[in-house]
Every structure is written in C-alpha cells, then in structure tokens.
Amino acid sequence: MTFWPRSSVAKKFLNGLTGLGLVLFIIIHLAGNLLLLTGNPDDLNRYAHKLESLGPLLLFAQIGLALFFILHILSALTVYFDRLRARPARYAVSGDAGGASRKTISSETMLYTGLVLLVFVPWHVISLKFGPGMAQGYVTELDGVAVRDLYRLVVEYFQNPVHVILYVAVMLFLGFHLRHGFWSMIQSLGAYHPRLTPLWYTGGLLFAAAMAVGYLVIPIWIYMNGAKI
Amino acid sequence: MTLHLRIWRQAHAQASGRFVSYTVKDLSPDMSFLEMLDVLNEELTKKGEAPVEFDSDCREGICGTCGFVIDGVAHGPRRGRTVCQLYLRDFRDGQSVTLEPFRAKAFPVIQDLVVDRSAFERIIAAGGYISVDTGSAPDANSILIPKEVAEGAFDAAACIGCGACVAACPNASASLFVSAKIAHLALLPQGQPERHRRVLKMVAQMDRENFGNCSNHGECEAVCPKNISIKQIALMRREYLTEIWKNFRAL
Numbered sequence: 001m002t003f004w005p006r007s008s009v010a011k012k013f014l015n016g017l018t019g020l021g022l023v024l025f026i027i028i029h030l031a032g033n034l035l036l037l038t039g040n041p042d043d044l045n046r047y048a049h050k051l052e053s054l055g056p057l058l059l060f061a062q063i064g065l066a067l068f069f070i071l072h073i074l075s076a077l078t079v080y081f082d083r084l085r086a087r088p089a090r091y092a093v094s095g096d097a098g099g100a101s102r103k104t105i106s107s108e109t110m111l112y113t114g115l116v117l118l119v120f121v122p123w124h125v126i127s128l129k130f131g132p133g134m135a136q137g138y139v140t141e142l143d144g145v146a147v148r149d150l151y152r153l154v155v156e157y158f159q160n161p162v163h164v165i166l167y168v169a170v171m172l173f174l175g176f177h178l179r180h181g182f183w184s185m186i187q188s189l190g191a192y193h194p195r196l197t198p199l200w201y202t203g204g205l206l207f208a209a210a211m212a213v214g215y216l217v218i219p220i221w222i223y224m225n226g227a228k229i
Numbered sequence: 230m231t232l233h234l235r236i237w238r239q240a241h242a243q244a245s246g247r248f249v250s251y252t253v254k255d256l257s258p259d260m261s262f263l264e265m266l267d268v269l270n271e272e273l274t275k276k277g278e279a280p281v282e283f284d285s286d287c288r289e290g291i292c293g294t295c296g297f298v299i300d301g302v303a304h305g306p307r308r309g310r311t312v313c314q315l316y317l318r319d320f321r322d323g324q325s326v327t328l329e330p331f332r333a334k335a336f337p338v339i340q341d342l343v344v345d346r347s348a349f350e351r352i353i354a355a356g357g358y359i360s361v362d363t364g365s366a367p368d369a370n371s372i373l374i375p376k377e378v379a380e381g382a383f384d385a386a387a388c389i390g391c392g393a394c395v396a397a398c399p400n401a402s403a404s405l406f407v408s409a410k411i412a413h414l415a416l417l418p419q420g421q422p423e424r425h426r427r428v429l430k431m432v433a434q435m436d437r438e439n440f441g442n443c444s445n446h447g448e449c450e451a452v453c454p455k456n457i458s459i460k461q462i463a464l465m466r467r468e469y470l471t472e473i474w475k476n477f478r479a480l
C-alpha cells in the first residue's frame with residue numbers, strides 16, 4: 001500500500017489534515033443546525049432542500065467527508081498501535097510533570113472519545129439523513145414545491161428523552177475530543193509559533209466548549225419547546 | 230531526614246523485575262538525590278546485598294547520562310533539571326518515593342534503573358552529523374552566523390540526549406530528541422549539505438527503533454532538563470513534509 005504513509009510524521013500529518021477537514025465540517029454543520037432554532041420550519045427545510053438540489057456536488061462532498069472520517073480514524077489507530085508496541089511495560093506510578101505539558105484528560109482519552117464519535121456518526125446519519133422522508137409523509141411545501149419536512153422529523157426525534165440524553169452526552173465527548181484535537185491538529189501540520197500556539201491552545205478550549213454547547217442546546221431546546229412547535 | 234524508597238530491582242535484561250522497599254535515614258536536605266542513593270548503596274554493600282544500579286557521570290546536569298523516573302515523572306519533581314541536579318530539600322521528611330527505570334521498548338532495561346539508550350546513537354549515526362573538510366581546522370569566524378540564528382540553533386543543541394522525553398511521553402515517542410538534533414543542524418549553515426537527507430534518514434531510523442508516535446501531549450517538554458520546546462517537533466515535521474513534497478514533485 002504505497003498510498004498509506006509509513007512514517008510517524010506522515011501519519012500524524014494525515015491525522016491533522018483530516019482533522020482540519022472535519023473541524024471545518026462541524027462548524028458548517030452547526031451553522032446549518034442552528035436554523036432549527038429560528039422558529040420558522042421553512043428555514044431549515046429550505047437550507048436542506050438547497051443542499052439536496054446540489055446533486056452530484058453534494059455527493060462528491062459527502063464521499064470526501066466520509067473518506068476524511070475514515071482516514072482520520074485509521075491514522076489515529078496506527079498511532080495507538082504504535083504506542084502499544086512502544087511501551088509494553090507500563091509505569092507503576094503515573095505522574096504529570098505539569099509546567100509546559102499539554103497532557104490533559106482530553107489528550108489522554110482521544111482514542112475513547114473518538115470511538116464514541118465513530119459509533120455515534122453512523123447512528124446519527126442513519127436515523128436522520130437516511131431516516132423517514134417524503135415517502136413516509138414528511139412533506140412540506142416551499143414556494144409551491146413539495147419538499148422533505150426535515151424539520152418535523154428532527155423535532156419529533158427529539159421528543160424522545162433518550163435521544164436527547166444520548167445526543168447531549170455524545171456532544172460532551174465531542175467537546176473533550178476537540179479540546180486537545182484543535183490545537184494538536186495545527187501542531188501536527190507543522191505549524192508552531194511562539195505567540196500563536198499558546199493562543200491556539202487556549203482557543204482550542206473555547207472552540208471545544210462552543211461546539212459542544214452549540215450542538216447540545218439544540219436537542220434540549222427542541223425537547224423543551226417541542227409541544228409548542 | 231528519612232526517605233522511604235520503593236525501587237525497581239531487575240537483575241538483568243531478561244529477568245523479571247519487582248519493587249523492593251528501602252528506608253534511608255540520617256539524610257541531609259542538602260544532599261543530592263544521587264548522593265542519597267550512594268548512601269543506600271554503601272549500606273547495601275556492607276550488608277552484602279547488590280547495590281542499586283543507576284547511571285550517572287558528570288552530576289552537573291550537562292552530560293545526559295543520569296535519568297530515571299521518580300513518582301511517575303522523569304528526572305523527578307523539579308522542572309528544567311536532571312535527576313543529578315535534584316536535592317533532598319525538594320522532598321519531605323518521611324516521604325515515600327517510587328523509583329522506576331525509563332520504560333520504552335526502545336530503551337530495554339539493562340539492570341535496575343539503567344536502560345540501554347543506544348537507539349539514540351543509531352538515530353544520530355543515521356544523519357545527525359555534518360561534513361567537514363579534513364586538514365587543518367577552519368577559522369572559527371569564517372562562516373558568519375546571525376545572532377538570532379545561532380541562538381535558535383543553540384536552543385535545540387542544548388539537548389543532552391538523556392531520553393527523559395521518551396520516558397515521559399505517553400506514546401514513548403522520541404520526537405523531541407530527534408527534532409532537537411534535526412533543528413540544531415537545519416538552522417546552521419554547516420548543516421545545509423546533508424539537510425535534506427538528514428531529516429528523512431533520522432525519522433526513518435526513529436521509526437525503525439520502535440519508538441511511538443507523537444500525539445502532541447507536550448509532556449516531553451515539561452520533563453526536559455534543557456527545556457527543549459515542542460516547536461522543534463513542528464520544525465522537524467515541516468522539514469520532513471517539505472522533503473516528501475519535493476520527492477513527490479520530482480516523480
């Protein structure tokens with residue numbers, strides 16, 4: 001497999017690059033999702049319909065995204081297996097040096113938070129994107145055209161408290177993943193700057209919190225306001 | 230003062246090790262940590278037991294020979310120093326302390342707290358050198374180097390090759406050491422002739438030696454007695470990726 005990077009540096013570059021792509025995606029995805037909170041069901045439905053009408057362009061983006069997701073996981077797993085090989089005997093006492101260290105609960109649990117997301121994403125895509133559509137009666141009218149009523153599907157979906165609790169939990173895991181992942185991806189791409197890197201490191205915490213909160217308020221808000229919608 | 234020690238004892242590379250507890254009494258807070266171990270070893274020798282093996286040479290924090298893990302932290306609780314520069318005043322009277330060797334597949338234990346760090350030497354042999362003409366030594370000032378460049382190179386060159394970065398890394402990666410060596414030579418004019426080959430060869434050798442991968446925990450920088458920054462790891466990555474890109478374009 002010549003396309004698969006063999007060296008440690010190249011593997012981390014791949015992980016950082018795919019991480020960057022996924023970070024851009026979650027920003028755009030959150031911006032789209034916030035349309036659920038405008039109070040007008042047409043906003044989300046119009047946006048979703050516009051995306052769907054991109055046709056092959058959308059398909060191309062989706063395949064690219066799936067590829068990034070898979071490469072991100074594979075490169076992360078090789079890092080994990082390298083680690084198992086490189087440290088067969090563990091320390092009896094584990095310590096933290098503090099000081100300049102950026103080792104956190106977040107950095108040490110990247111594999112586990114990542115695995116949670118790996119399970120979550122297919123479930124999420126199957127239940128909403130590939131969930132019931134126009135054939136199942138989720139139809140609304142926009143400017144005289146019948147389109148899928150994604151809004152109603154999402155609102156109904158989050159009337160189930162189990163869905164809400166699971167989504168909120170997963171978004172907390174996402175936040176933990178991003179806390180280390182955000183600045184780490186920049187470092188993996190080889191970008192370091194004496195003044196900017198500390199900024200990215202702190203910014204990573206803010207970004208992680210913003211993403212986690214941004215995503216998790218949506219199901220909670222819908223659940224609490226569902227009856228009125 | 231008194232210290233209660235729990236020390237990893239392992240007779241030889243193939244033996245299975247275990248922790249053994251010792252109590253050392255009548256210590257002065259002004260003693261160095263290694264002097265405390267010297268005291269323990271004298272007592273053990275008098276009793277006819279095998280002394281605890283540990284590495285040290287200069288005991289001035291400049292040679293990179295010493296190093297083991299104290300309570301889970303390589304070189305112990307003080308930042309920016311080697312274990313030979315650690316003093317008992319940094320410990321409490323009656324404190325219990327656990328001593329372990331650096332643990333990594335690439336650093337096999339030879340005995341007790343002594344590990345084999347020759348993997349570092351093989352990485353250096355793979356590319357951590359420069360070409361110089363034979364004959365009489367060139368004039369020291371014949372190559373002018375701007376002060377910022379000299380200082381930047383020296384920040385990296387300060388690495389003493391102790392291996393604490395590997396020991397502290399959750400992945401047992403040697404990236405801080407290797408990047409320090411690469412950065413030191415990449416920044417100086419003398420390092421230019423082999424610059425391109427160097428980074429590829431040293432990274433390849435690092436990977437062959439069974440070190441882990443760097444996932445940017447930064448624990449290495451925190452334990453490094455010479456405060457080598459992970460900016461060197463980013464520099465190594467840029468050097469490496471530039472070479473890969475150039476080779477790719479040349480296809």
Ligand code: SF4
Nearest residue numbers: 388389391392394453
């Ligand atoms: S980078 Fe620091 S910790 Fe690593 S070998 Fe060099 S001096 Fe020791």
Ligand code: FES
Nearest residue numbers: 286288293295313
């Ligand atoms: S013995 Fe030389 S650095 Fe510690």
